[in-house]
Amino acid sequence: MEYPDTTWVQAAAYLGAAFSVGFGAIGAALGEGYAAGIAAQSIGKNPGESGNILKNMLIGQAVAESAGIFALVVSMLLAFVVPAEAPLISAYCYLGAGLAMGLGAIGSGMGSGFPAAEACRGIADNPPTSGMLTTNMLIGSAICQTPSIFGMVVAFMLMFIDFGQQPLWPGWAAMLGAGCAVGFGAIGSGVGSGIPAGTSTAGIARQPAAVGSIRTNMLIGSAVSQTPSIFGMVVAFMLIFLDWSHVPAWPTWAGLLGAGLSTGLAAIGPGIGNGFTAGEAAAGIARVPDSSGPVTTTMLIAQGVAQSTVIYGFLVSLIMIFMPPTEYDASMTAWATLLSAGLCMGFGGIGPGIGEGMAGAYAVRRIARDMEVNVLITRVMLVGQAVSESTGIYSLIVSLLLLFVV
Amino acid sequence: MAAEIAGTDLVRAAALLGAGIAMGLGAIGPGVGEGFAAGKACEAIGKNPKEAGLLTRTMLVGQAVSESTGIYSLVVALLLIFVV
Amino acid sequence: MGDLTKIPQWVFEIGGYRLTLNSETLIMSWIVMGILILFAVVATRRISILPGPYQTIAELMVDAFQGLVHDALDEGNRHYFPLIITLFLFLWLSNMLGVIPFLSEPTKDLNTPLAYGILGFFIAHYAGIKTKGFKAYASEYFQPMFFMAPLNIIGELSKVVSISFRLFGNIMGGSIIILVVSHLVYNLVLPPLLNAFFGLFVGTIQAFVFTMLTLVYISVQTK
Numbered sequence: 001m002e003y004p005d006t007t008w009v010q011a012a013a014y015l016g017a018a019f020s021v022g023f024g025a026i027g028a029a030l031g032e033g034y035a036a037g038i039a040a041q042s043i044g045k046n047p048g049e050s051g052n053i054l055k056n057m058l059i060g061q062a063v064a065e066s067a068g069i070f071a072l073v074v075s076m077l078l079a080f081v082v083p084a085e086a087p088l089i090s091a092y093c094y095l096g097a098g099l100a101m102g103l104g105a106i107g108s109g110m111g112s113g114f115p116a117a118e119a120c121r122g123i124a125d126n127p128p129t130s131g132m133l134t135t136n137m138l139i140g141s142a143i144c145q146t147p148s149i150f151g152m153v154v155a156f157m158l159m160f161i162d163f164g165q166q167p168l169w170p171g172w173a174a175m176l177g178a179g180c181a182v183g184f185g186a187i188g189s190g191v192g193s194g195i196p197a198g199t200s201t202a203g204i205a206r207q208p209a210a211v212g213s214i215r216t217n218m219l220i221g222s223a224v225s226q227t228p229s230i231f232g233m234v235v236a237f238m239l240i241f242l243d244w245s246h247v248p249a250w251p252t253w254a255g256l257l258g259a260g261l262s263t264g265l266a267a268i269g270p271g272i273g274n275g276f277t278a279g280e281a282a283a284g285i286a287r288v289p290d291s292s293g294p295v296t297t298t299m300l301i302a303q304g305v306a307q308s309t310v311i312y313g314f315l316v317s318l319i320m321i322f323m324p325p326t327e328y329d330a331s332m333t334a335w336a337t338l339l340s341a342g343l344c345m346g347f348g349g350i351g352p353g354i355g356e357g358m359a360g361a362y363a364v365r366r367i368a369r370d371m372e373v374n375v376l377i378t379r380v381m382l383v384g385q386a387v388s389e390s391t392g393i394y395s396l397i398v399s400l401l402l403l404f405v406v
Numbered sequence: 407m408a409a410e411i412a413g414t415d416l417v418r419a420a421a422l423l424g425a426g427i428a429m430g431l432g433a434i435g436p437g438v439g440e441g442f443a444a445g446k447a448c449e450a451i452g453k454n455p456k457e458a459g460l461l462t463r464t465m466l467v468g469q470a471v472s473e474s475t476g477i478y479s480l481v482v483a484l485l486l487i488f489v490v
Numbered sequence: 491m492g493d494l495t496k497i498p499q500w501v502f503e504i505g506g507y508r509l510t511l512n513s514e515t516l517i518m519s520w521i522v523m524g525i526l527i528l529f530a531v532v533a534t535r536r537i538s539i540l541p542g543p544y545q546t547i548a549e550l551m552v553d554a555f556q557g558l559v560h561d562a563l564d565e566g567n568r569h570y571f572p573l574i575i576t577l578f579l580f581l582w583l584s585n586m587l588g589v590i591p592f593l594s595e596p597t598k599d600l601n602t603p604l605a606y607g608i609l610g611f612f613i614a615h616y617a618g619i620k621t622k623g624f625k626a627y628a629s630e631y632f633q634p635m636f637f638m639a640p641l642n643i644i645g646e647l648s649k650v651v652s653i654s655f656r657l658f659g660n661i662m663g664g665s666i667i668i669l670v671v672s673h674l675v676y677n678l679v680l681p682p683l684l685n686a687f688f689g690l691f692v693g694t695i696q697a698f699v700f701t702m703l704t705l706v707y708i709s710v711q712t713k
Contacts, residue, residue, distance in 0.1 A: 153671070223687075226694060227660060231440065234663035237670050269437070271473045296556070301706060304699040308652035309437075314659050315651060332419035340426025344483075347430030355441020362445030366452030373455045375561050377448050379713070380462055382706060384444020386645060391433035391476040393641070393648050398429040398483045406487060466633075 003102040005091075010084040012091035016098025020155070023102030023183075024071020027109025027190070031064040031116070037157050038117035042124035049127050050116025052136075053120045058136055060116020067105035067112070067148040074101040074155045085165045092172040096179030097158035100236070103183030104151020106336035107190020111144040114198030129208045133201055136215060140197020143222045147186030147229040147271075149191070154236045163240075169249030170256050177260025178236035181317075184264030184346075185232020188271020188353070192225040202287020210289035214268070217285050217296055221278025224303045228267035228274070228310040228353075235263040237316045242321065250326035254335035255324055258342020259317040262399075264311025266349025273296035273306040273357020275389040280361035284368025294367055294374040301378065302360025305385045309349035309392040316345040333406075342401040348395025356385040412459035432479025462463040497599075499516075515599040522583045522596060522711055526576075551575065558702070562709040567617055570708060577606065578701040585693025589685050595693075597661045600654070603700070607654035610704035611646075617713030627711075653703050660696045664688030 038056035078094055119137040123130045158175060166174070200218035204211050239256055281299040283305045285292045320338060364379035367374045447465035449457050500511045533544040541549060555575040559568060581597065588595040596602045619627045631642045668688060672681040 026469070040472075076465060138585070147697070151676075155467065157674070203642075214698070220695065223691060224699075227656075227692075230663050230667070231659055234659065234666055237666055273441070297702065300695065300699050301702050304656060304703055308648070309658060310656045311652045311659060315655055332415045333422060336419035336422040342425045342426075343423075344430040345424035348433035351434035351437025352441070353437070354445070355437040355439065357442035358438070358441045360449065363448035363452075366449045370452045371456075373452055376455060376458055377452050379418075379710060380451055380458065380465070381448045382710060384447060384465055384469065385441070387466065387473075388437055388440035388642060389437045390440075390446055390473060390645065391479075391646075392479045393645055394476060394483075395429050395433045396648065397644065398425060398480070398487070399489060402426060406422065 001291065005088045006084045008088060009086055009091045009094070013078045013094040016094040016096075017075040019069050019095070019098035020078060020102040021075035023099075024068050024105035024109070026074070027106035028047045028065050028071075029069030029109070030111075031109045031111065031113025031194075032061040034113040035060050035116035035120065037063065039120040040119070042120045046124035046127070046271040049123055049130075051321055052127070053123050054128050055139070056119050056123055056130065057116060059134065060112070060119060060137055060141065063138065063145070064109055064112035064116060066145055067108040070148055070152045071101050071105040074098070074152065077159060082214040084160050086162075087168075089163050089166055089168050089171050089175065092175040092208050093158040093163055096175040096177075097155040099176070099184045100151045100158065101148075101155040102151075103150045103180075103330025104186035104190075106195075107187035107192075108145050108148035109190070111192070111194020111197070111298070112141040112325060113276075114194040115140040115144070115201050118152065118198040122202060126205045126208070129205055132204055132208060132211055133336075136201045136204055136211075136218075137197070138220060139215070140194070140200065140222065140342065143161070143219070143226075144190060144197055147189045148234045150229055151182050151186050152176060154233065154240075157240060160374040161240075163180070164219035166243070167245050167249070170247065170253035172242050173256040174239040174242075174244055174260075177257045178239040179260070180257075181232045181239065181260040181264040181283045182229075182236040184261070184308045185235075185267035185271075186229045188268035189226050189229035189274075190271070192228075192271040192273070192275025192278070193222040193355075195275035196221045196225070198285070199279040200282035203283050209285060213289055213292040214282055214286050217292060217299070218282045219280070220296060221225055221274070221281055221398060223302065225271060225274040225278055228271040229312045231310055232264050232267050235259060235321075238321055240314035247324045248326070250328060250330050251334035251338055252324045254338035255320040256343075258339045259320040260342075261339075261346045262320070262342040263310065263313045263317045263346075265343075265346030266353075267310045268347055269350035270357070271353070273353040273355070273360070274303045276354075276357040277302045277306065277360035278363060280365040281368075284365050288368045288371075291368045291371050294371050295364055298367055298374060298378050298381070299360065299364050302356070302363060302381060302385070305382065305389075306353055306356035306357075308389055309352045309395075312392060312396045312399075313345045313349045316341060316403070318319045318394070321404060337402050337406050341399040344395050344402065345399040346401075348392055352389050353391035355388045356360075359384050414457055421486045421490045425483040428479050428486065429483040431443050432483075438475035439472045443468050443472065495532070512601065514594060515596045515602060518587060518594055518596040519584070521593065521600065522580060525583060527577055551579070558706065562705050564712065565620075566621060566690050567708065569611070570705075571611070572616070574701060577610075577704060578697055580698035581606070581657070581700055582694060585697050586689050588661075588665060589689040595661050595665065595689075597657055598665050599686050600658045600662075603654040603657040603661075604630070604650075606700070606704075607650045610707060613652045614711045615646075615686060615706040617708050621712040629659050646664050649687075649707060653700060657700050660692055661688075664692055 115137040119133040559571045618637040
């Protein structure tokens with residue numbers, strides 16, 4: 001199949017466009033559908049407010065749509081604007097751009113549905129607060145869009161920066177790996193930032209007087225939930241901008257692809273888990289506004305510990321990026337080891353992240369009600385989280401074994 | 407670019423890939439399950455602080471049992487790397 | 491942007507060993523230390539019942555951390571309070587230093603967070619051995635089942651990795667993002683906002699998380 005480079009580049013651009021809009025459509029539709037369903041339920045409960053609720057639903061859906069619109073823009077650019085007369089490595093850049101934006105839009109779209117839904121529900125239950133609810137929904141949804149913006153930034157870089165100086169091997173794996181790192185990494189944080197936005201909006205509807213402390217807690221919790229996607233974006237930048245001309249082509253490509261997958265996949269769990277914890281913290285403060293001190297402290301501790309597995313994924317990525325193989329080795333074992341290490345830590349980071357986040361969520365919910373026992377609860381939570389982390393540590397051990405011993 | 411792929415090389419590569427996938431996917435379930443157990447234990451201790459010792463012990467035993475499939479994954483991964 | 495991987499260093503020989511020091515990290519750390527010492531001197535120069543502004547700030551911080559340490563640690567271990575509050579102040583100031591032009595965060599270099607992580611690890615375990623006695627401390631590694639010992643040990647070591655790399659990743663990641671995005675938007679509009687978010691907001695939260703986790707690790711070992 002001997003075709004000129006431009007054929008492959010053009011084909012990859014079209015494929016990238018497909019990934020971008022295809023994946024990107026998933027999240028936004030889910031989020032908007034959820035918002036619409038809860039809006040209908042709320043109108044059923046309180047038909048008098050139907051005008052207000054409908055308006056709020058449409059605004060919330062518009063914000064959730066933005067992730068889908070970013071994905072559409074990138075898709076259009078890939079299909080019609082990017083040049084086909086580019087070096088062959090651009091084929092992989094376009095594929096990576098499609099993955100980065102498409103995957104990155106899933107989480108943000110889904111996450112933005114929660115605050116929209118809760119705002120509609122709150123307007124039905126407590127109509128005078130509708131102004132505050134809409135404001136909180138907008139703030140929360142805006143933070144929730146940040147991971148998809150990370151995906152868009154990396155997609156734009158991949159589309160429009162000239163990577164001619166990067167060697168084709170292993171540069172192609174670096175570009176794909178970058179797309180995976182930021183794309184997968186944004187899923188968890190997108191959903192995870194939407195959950196506290198939703199519960200804080202519900203809390204404000206229930207307890208409008210405490211809007212200050214609820215919103216502060218939501219902002220802190222959402223911002224910390226962004227950290228896993230930040231790790232994904234940092235790995236993506238490293239993969240794109242470091243110079244790969246001095247490493248052997250084979251098997252380094254597997255290391256670079258594995259580095260992208262390691263942080264990207266591992267960021268899914270902690271992002272969602274942090275969201276659970278922040279969500280329950282906001283709900284707890286809404287119930288008992290005086291508890292904001294201990295609740296915020298324990299929330300931060302729980303979120304910090306829940307991020308451990310994305311940090312292990314980041315560690316494995318750093319090892320594979322900064323300690324690449326020194327000699328050319330074309331055997332299958334060499335590349336299988338590197339790719340396997342990346343997949344192992346990547347998948348292995350998902351479960352403990354979600355589980356530790358749930359542990360933090362229940363702990364924080366209980367502390368809001370029983371502030372005096374907060375030290376005891378925090379300690380048990382940490383013990384439980386540490387045990388929960390064991391399988392994440394097993395994955396780290398197997399990854400390190402694959403990298404250093406095999 | 408391609409080297410001479412003998413049968414044994416392919417098989418070894420497949421075993422190594424399998425080890426990574428085994429441990430990776432196998433870590434998902436126990437992580438979520440044990441976290442849920444920890445969360446519920448925290449909630450129960452909040453409701454009943456006097457029983458903290460008993461509740462903590464129950465949580466740890468429950469988590470240890472939930473760990474079993476994770477340990478199966480670890481054992482299979484190590485077998486695939488070192489023994490096969 | 492090619493200088494993402496360049497590190498300014500001082501290299502010198504001592505007794506046959508080649509020592510490499512990261513000069514930028516060292517100098518920035520000294521600047522942070524200088525600011526903290528200056529603040530401490532100014533705040534305590536004339537301690538009075540009606541405090542001046544610096545003394546008020548110092549009292550607020552001491553009060554807040556006193557409460558946290560008091561809750562977490564028992565009588566015999568409360569003397570770790572100065573360590574905890576110094577750790578927080580140093581890390582907080584270090585994380586924010588990047589906002590000032592021509593200065594960069596010492597925590598951007600892996601050595602700084604790793605050093606404090608290892609420090610916290612040794613202190614926690616030393617406190618644990620001193621409080622519980624070596625036998626009780628060692629037997630904890632064999633809970634809940636005998637063969638879990640190696641996994642428990644690795645779990646303890648991985649705490650050092652996670653606490654250090656979390657701070658390193660957040661701060662270095664923030665500085666890389668600011669660098670790349672500023673390059674892309676030709677330094678218009680975005681860089682001050684990003685600097686405020688990563689330097690001030692993320693820096694404060696990560697310093698607090700690091701400090702609280704260290705405190706909690708000491709507390710878990712001593713109870």
